Amino acid sequence: MEELRKILLELLSKVPGLYCVLITDRDGVPVIKVLTDKAPDLATRPSFLSTFGLAIDQGSKLGLGKAKTLICTYSQYQIIQINKLPLIISFIASDTSNTGHILGLEKYIDPLLVNLTVAVADTQ
Amino acid sequence: MEKHLDRVMDDVLSNPGVTSCVFVDHQGLCLGARGKASTECAGIIGAIADQAAKLEPQHKSPIIVFENDTRACIIQRNGTITGAIFKNI
Amino acid sequence: MGCCYSFFCKDGDSQQRGEPNERTHLLVDPVSNSANIPQYNSEDFLNNSNTLPKKTDEQSALNRILQETATNVIDVAALDSHNLQQHEYVERMRQYSSKLQQACATNKLPVRHKLCVLQDIPAPEKILSSESVSEDDLNLISTAVTKAAAAIGEIKVEHKEDMVVLFRVPD
Numbered sequence: 001m002e003e004l005r006k007i008l009l010e011l012l013s014k015v016p017g018l019y020c021v022l023i024t025d026r027d028g029v030p031v032i033k034v035l036t037d038k039a040p041d042l043a044t045r046p047s048f049l050s051t052f053g054l055a056i057d058q059g060s061k062l063g064l065g066k067a068k069t070l071i072c073t074y075s076q077y078q079i080i081q082i083n084k085l086p087l088i089i090s091f092i093a094s095d096t097s098n099t100g101h102i103l104g105l106e107k108y109i110d111p112l113l114v115n116l117t118v119a120v121a122d123t124q
Numbered sequence: 125m126e127k128h129l130d131r132v133m134d135d136v137l138s139n140p141g142v143t144s145c146v147f148v149d150h151q152g153l154c155l156g157a158r159g160k161a162s163t164e165c166a167g168i169i170g171a172i173a174d175q176a177a178k179l180e181p182q183h184k185s186p187i188i189v190f191e192n193d194t195r196a197c198i199i200q201r202n203g204t205i206t207g208a209i210f211k212n213i
Numbered sequence: 214m215g216c217c218y219s220f221f222c223k224d225g226d227s228q229q230r231g232e233p234n235e236r237t238h239l240l241v242d243p244v245s246n247s248a249n250i251p252q253y254n255s256e257d258f259l260n261n262s263n264t265l266p267k268k269t270d271e272q273s274a275l276n277r278i279l280q281e282t283a284t285n286v287i288d289v290a291a292l293d294s295h296n297l298q299q300h301e302y303v304e305r306m307r308q309y310s311s312k313l314q315q316a317c318a319t320n321k322l323p324v325r326h327k328l329c330v331l332q333d334i335p336a337p338e339k340i341l342s343s344e345s346v347s348e349d350d351l352n353l354i355s356t357a358v359t360k361a362a363a364a365i366g367e368i369k370v371e372h373k374e375d376m377v378v379l380f381r382v383p384d
């Protein structure tokens with residue numbers, strides 16, 4: 001598990017402005033998370049991250065197919081959430097950081113998801 | 125909406141040896157792509173241009189070239205738009 | 214064809230013998246596994262179609278329509294996130310943590326090799342001292358990016374039809 005954290009911490013340093021990477025279940029309960037001290041605490045709470053699940057359910061009704069990614073840009077931050085149900089990958093970054101680069105980090109996280117899915121699977 | 129950009133991209137591709145091109149906005153999101161290049165490289169292209177510009181911030185945006193034995197990738201930023209051209213050498 | 218036949222077949226000797234054959238039922242009723250489940254023979258089904266209870270059919274059809282509409286309607290107010298209790302949240306976190314430890318112990322992650330970009334070049338000084346980018350390429354990229362920036366500046370939304378319309382019921 002320490003190795004997982006190390007890999008995620010490396011990702012944090014790859015993108016300037018990326019504050020936090022969280023991998024949670026559908027209700028927002030974190031399975032693993034890495035933060036810097038610039039990460040806004042409220043945005044890492046389950047009550048905020050769980051809205052993604054509801055948003056993609058409703059979003060899938062727009063007639064464009066299942067939602068894969070949700071990008072929300074606020075005045076100071078941007079939140080990028082990727083649908084890997086039963087897991088959700090959430091990135092919290094500054095509003096000026098490179099969104100495309102963060103989206104590109106998905107392929108580095110994919111191989112780690114095998115273990116993480118096992119951790120969530122039995123409880124759901 | 126993007127007729128002009130389409131025309132510019134087709135223009136670029138008509139040059140000899142060029143296999144594909146990608147244009148990226150300031151947030152690393154793909155604005156347009158032609159040829160074999162995938163839109164997934166958009167983020168990295170934007171990041172490369174940003175990082176290289178930090179070497180000499182007071183000067184004009186640098187041109188970055190990646191080369192291997194057969195192909196080259198040329199990247200430059202102009203304002204908020206970054207462009208990348210892939211060609212055979 | 215064999216599958217259809219075994220579904221509609223009457224309860225026969227096969228069940229007692231315990232061995233599956235082409236007459237074995239494929240589906241078993243999970244609620245009541247008793248022998249007084251009506252076994253329909255295909256001919257009976259066609260002949261008795263008139264006597265099927267029509268009321269429940271209509272009801273189920275209506276329910277189905279209601280269900281379909283509910284799933285298709287985008288209901289933003291339906292964000293009733295069942296907020297987890299503090300203890301449940303802590304409990305789950307602990308569970309995940311321990312399961313993750315177990316999973317990591319059993320599945321080793323694929324080893325990531327350190328990237329050395331110029332590893333395959335035998336004589337880097339030869340490459341570095343050779344001619345850099347050609348003038349043509351420089352011009353190519355400069356003009357391309359300048360033209361693209363201008364083209365992108367001209368992107369605007371073409372207003373074709375209203376996005377928000379009144380839900381008008383004709384008089």
